[in-house]
Amino acid sequence: MEGLNGLKACQKGISQALAQGGQGCPAPCVAKEGAPGDPKWRGELVQGPGLPMDVGGKGPALDGAKASPEDGSPKGIQAPSLHGAKGNEGPPEAPKLQHLAMRGLSGGHDRSVSSSSTCSSFESSQESDEVFSEEEGKPGRRKMLRKTKSWKTFFTMVHWSLRRHSSWVQLAGHEGNFKPSEGGQILKKFSTVENTCLEALMGDTLRPYVPAYHGVVVKDGEHYIQMDDLLRGLDAPSIMDCKMGVRTYLEEELTKALLKPTPRKDMYQKMVKVDPSAATAEEHSQKAVTKPRYMQWREHISSTASLGFRIEGVTIEGGAVQKDFKQTRTQEQIIDTFLIFTKRQGSILRAYQSRLESMRSALLESAFFRTHEVIGSSLLFVHDRQGRANVWMIDFGKTLPAPPQLALRHDVPWTRGSHEDGYLIGLHHLTHTLQAAQRRLGPEEMPAPSAP
Ligand SMILES: O=P(O)(O)O[C@H]1[C@H](O)[C@@H](OP(=O)(O)O)[C@H](OP(=O)(O)O)[C@@H](OP(=O)(O)O)[C@H]1O
Ligand SMILES: Nc1ncnc2c1ncn2[C@@H]1O[C@H](COP(=O)(O)OP(=O)(O)O)[C@@H](O)[C@H]1O
Structure with missing residues (x-):
């Protein structure tokens, strides 16, 4: 399907996701994490992921960032790089939730500031005992809960339920690279390269655009980078x-x-699955290709080579993750995808555009960006049902310092040895795509002009 008509496939896939996302949405409706004894469990103020603006007008935007990552997490541990290692233990599969009671989420007001950025934040629910999953809401289950004599068992069950109902969704990347963590953070398998980048980024002008970094932790004998979960506190992101x-x-x-x-x-298998004619006779006979050959082919069948970015994955309001974008190549296809993704909400498209524009200014000021080639890094677009929207820079596993004698431009095509990444080419085209998508909207789909 994908090989025949990328756009059709992508639209069909996204429409299905839309259909699924509209009702009985699975896991990503998040209330709060934490255990009894944890401040969040007690309903105290918790920090949410930063949002540059509240396009739905549900709350004010805040500027500012906390000075340093949270204390207490072990930092700077020297550990072997695990980058590229494919773990077997993925995050636990999230069950479907019908309802995660959570008073206070949507109207969260900004009394604390996320360590990661300009932001809004959210209050956790005061009523922690109203949290039930779909299963737990069934009559038989309720009866069983009523019969539970031991408070310890009760709390263990609710805690288990809260942990499983994490907002965590992984759209792309290596399976098993992430673990959920408590307190609105996630753990990513340690790599020296990414860890060094995140450390440096915490002191750079790009800090408001990356998830806040909380050092390195060891869990079950493995090293992980701890960072903010960018989905935390969002309503069906x-x-x-x-x-x-x-x-x-x-x-x-x-x-x-x-x-x-x-x-x-x-890689040969992945290639011929999309297009059996893509491999040469020699590659067919070896049933193998080299990595750069595969990666270059991927770049050319998608928009990477022509526009400097490509869509890797999408999920809409907690629906199924769609990854069928390998052949989404033209700007028209991408505009259509953004229109479906945002449900034609002009306010969201405008918020995304504005965030990319401010990100561009920060990139041009950034010492980190000037000195690093940024390869395989993503922008994560996130909006929710409350009309909140944000874009974040993630994945620095292949972001390396450029040779010191080179002044990187980021806005010119790559030639071998230049170390150019074309990041600003991608940002330029993405911004234009968002503008073009807004031009497709009728006046009723655009946000009302703000009062003078
Ligand atoms: O998306 P598909 O077509 O499956 O190809 C994948 C992605 O390009 C991965 O990049 P990312 O991690 O950014 O998603 C890349 O990981 P690297 O980051 O290691 O380059 C994989 O290389 P291998 O890990 O060598 O298989 C490659 O097989
Ligand atoms: N800090 C984060 N908060 C929320 N989701 C994240 C975060 N970091 C990564 N993700 C999710 O995980 C996916 C893969 O992340 P990435 O860092 O690219 O992994 P990999 O290094 O394995 O390619 C992203 O597409 C996104 O869905």
Whole structure:
């Protein structure tokens, strides 16, 4: 299907997601995490992910950032890089929720500021005992709960339920790379490269655009990077992952492949699944391709090579994750996808555009950006049913310091040895795509002009 008509497939997929997202939405309706004894459990003020603006007019935007990551998390631990390791233990599958009672979420007012950015934040519910999953809401289940004699058992069950009802959704990337964590944070498998980047970014002008970093933790004998969960506190978030740049592989991966080609059978399989005619006769006979060959092919069948970004995955209001965008290549296809993704809400499209514009200014000021080639990094677009919208920079697992003698521009095509990533080319086209999407809307779909 994907090989035949990317747009049709993508629209069909997103429409299905829309249909599923509209009712009985699965997990991402999040109330709060935490255990008895945890301040959040007691209904005290908790911090939510930063949002640049409340396009739905539900609350004021705040500027400012907390000075440093939370104390108490072990920082700067020297550990071997795990980047690229494919873990087997993914986050636990989230059950469907019918309702996660949560008074105080939608009207959360800004009394605390997320460590990660300009933001709104949310109060946790005061009524923690109103939390039931769909299963727990069934009559038999209620009866069973009433019969529960031990408070300990009761609290254990509710705690288990809260933990499972985390907002966590993974749109792209390696399976098993993430673990949910308490307190509105997530754990990502440790890599020296990403850890070094996040540490540096906490002191850079880009800090408001990346998830707040909370150091390195060890869990079950493995090292993880702890960072803010960008979905925390959102009401049935819709999420899109766009991978940035005109190039998605490292120059060293190319050099390695030229010196000592490593045939990748898995990549050959992924290639011929999309387009059996894409492989050469030699590749067919070996049933393998090299990594740069696969990555370059992916760049050209999608919008990466031409527009400097591509859509990796989308979910709408907690519906199924759609990853069928390998052949979404033209600006028209991407405009259509954004219109479906935002349900044609002009206010959301405008908020995204404005966030990208301020991100661009920060990138141009950033010492980090000037000195790093940013490969395989994504922008995570997130909005929710309350009309809140934000865009974040994530995934720095292949973001490396450029050779010191090179002044990176980020807005020119890549040539071998230039270390250019084309990040600003992608940002330019994304901003234009959002503008073009807004031009497709009727006046009734655009937000009312703000009062003078
Ligand atoms: O999306 P598909 O077509 O499946 O291809 C994937 C993505 O490009 C991964 O990038 P990302 O992690 O940014 O999603 C990449 O991981 P790297 O980050 O390691 O380059 C994988 O390389 P391998 O991990 O070598 O398979 C490659 O197989
Ligand atoms: N801080 C975060 N908060 C919420 N979701 C995140 C966060 N970081 C990553 N994700 C989710 O996980 C997916 C993969 O993340 P990424 O960092 O790209 O992983 P990988 O390094 O395995 O490619 C993203 O598409 C997004 O859905």
